[in-house]
Amino acid sequence: MTKYCPFCGEALVDEAKFCKSCGKNLDNVNMESNIGPTGNTQPYSVPIAEKNHTLAIVLGYVFAIFIPLIGLIFGIYLLTRNDSENAKKHGKFVLILTFVIWAISFLLLMN
Incomplete structure (x- = not known):
């Protein structure tokens, strides 16, 4: 039966004295309280925080307006982030803003 750290939810080997993930001492912890209602050991559920990309978002908008090529790079960077919707x-x-600015610039230069 696999045991899990009651502090962080990391899977543990049976003879573990410390958690390899969070480093907490497991000597005085009752691992029997870590057994779920079905009798199976359930990992502790740790909520996953969404990463904050506020700086990249702000810079993306600023560069999309003033320097569209760099705005394009920021847009691609943000679009490829799998950790934040x-x-x-x-x-x-x-x-979209980058391409609109490019289109407007192109049309103004053509006149």
């Missing part, structure tokens, strides 16, 4: 959403908007 917010970053992906803003990445799409930065890319």
Whole structure:
């Protein structure tokens, strides 16, 4: 039966004295309290925080307006972030804004 750290949820070997992930001492911890209602050992559920890409989002919008080539790079960076739906959403908007600015610049230069 696999045991899990009650502090971080990391899978442990049976004879573990310390958690290899969080480093907590497991000597005084009752591992029997880590058994779920079905009798199986359940890992502790640690909520995964979404990463904050606020700086990249702000810079993406600024560069999309003033220097569209760098805005394009920020837009692609944000769009490829798998750890944040917010970053992906803003990445799409930065890319759209970049192409709109390029189109407007092109049309103004052609006149």
